[in-house]
Amino acid sequence: MIDEREIRTFVYGTTQYFEVAAQQAASLGSPYLATQGAPEVHEYTGVITVSGRRQGIVYFTAPRGMLTVLLMKMNESNVSHENLCDLVGEVANTISGNARRDFGNQFAISVPTVVSGASSSVQPPTDCRPVVIPIHWRSHSAKLVVCLK
Amino acid sequence: MPDFTQSASRPIRLLIVDDSNIMRRRIERSQQIRHLQVVGSASDGQEAIEVFRATDPDVVTMDITMPHMDGIECVEKLVQLKPDVLILIVSALADKATAVEAMEKGANGFLNKPFSDRQLNEALEELLGLATAT
Numbered sequence: 001m002i003d004e005r006e007i008r009t010f011v012y013g014t015t016q017y018f019e020v021a022a023q024q025a026a027s028l029g030s031p032y033l034a035t036q037g038a039p040e041v042h043e044y045t046g047v048i049t050v051s052g053r054r055q056g057i058v059y060f061t062a063p064r065g066m067l068t069v070l071l072m073k074m075n076e077s078n079v080s081h082e083n084l085c086d087l088v089g090e091v092a093n094t095i096s097g098n099a100r101r102d103f104g105n106q107f108a109i110s111v112p113t114v115v116s117g118a119s120s121s122v123q124p125p126t127d128c129r130p131v132v133i134p135i136h137w138r139s140h141s142a143k144l145v146v147c148l149k
Numbered sequence: 150m151p152d153f154t155q156s157a158s159r160p161i162r163l164l165i166v167d168d169s170n171i172m173r174r175r176i177e178r179s180q181q182i183r184h185l186q187v188v189g190s191a192s193d194g195q196e197a198i199e200v201f202r203a204t205d206p207d208v209v210t211m212d213i214t215m216p217h218m219d220g221i222e223c224v225e226k227l228v229q230l231k232p233d234v235l236i237l238i239v240s241a242l243a244d245k246a247t248a249v250e251a252m253e254k255g256a257n258g259f260l261n262k263p264f265s266d267r268q269l270n271e272a273l274e275e276l277l278g279l280a281t282a283t
Contacts, residue, residue: 021263076171086171097241111214
């Protein structure tokens with residue numbers, strides 16, 4: 001069973017990025033449990049792997065349009081594929097940093113990896129149901145997926 | 150510690166170390182400290198040492214999580230090369246233990262990612278001892 005405090009830490013790490021780096025807050029949609037396997041990913045995904053007291057993955061997945069506007073809001077004019085990968089990695093890095101602060105040595109949290117491509121396979125553990133938290137920012141929507149057992 | 154409050158005639162030399170290209174560019178673009186001049190950038194600890202030797206910076210912004218050599222190890226090596234260099238850690242690792250370890254190795258300040266332009270400039274001003282002089 002996922003602890004609400006854990007979810008809150010991951011959510012805060014994500015929304016904090018928009019609020020501080022782009023000076024424009026993101027809002028949350030209603031969280032839900034994925035019913036059929038891994039939730040679909042957008043074009044860019046930053047993944048952190050968790051081990052220790054909990055095991056699994058946490059990922060932030062966002063469409064190109066959202067990341068492009070986020071980069072532009074950060075006054076970055078180069079919206080190349082490399083910079084979009086960089087950005088989704090930085091968001092995941094912030095999620096990871098917050099989790100390390102809040103959970104300390106209960107969890108071992110990996111350095112983020114970045115996956116690009118809407119059809120990329122980001123595979124949560126098969127024996128747990130991912131919690132999906134929609135993240136809305138301007139006219140765009142992304143997802144934070146927490147799958148820990 | 151060097152005194153930068155009277156450095157009107159001489160630029161203060163800044164090296165930016167971060168594995169993220171957008172972060173390196175962001176720091177360069179956002180810093181607005183008078184006389185602070187970016188003299189180089191590096192994407193990992195090993196490259197940072199090479200660029201440091203070539204450019205002799207006064208100030209370094211340093212990420213922690215990087216390939217090849219992380220920021221903590223790099224801080225230790227840079228301080229050995231130039232004991233009075235000022236190092237600002239700029240990292241998403243928000244836990245106290247990481248900050249303490251970096252300070253013990255010789256870092257002088259800590260700024261959490263993500264940061265606003267104002268937070269970056271305030272951290273640099275504080276690092277340079279300019280917080281009340283500007």
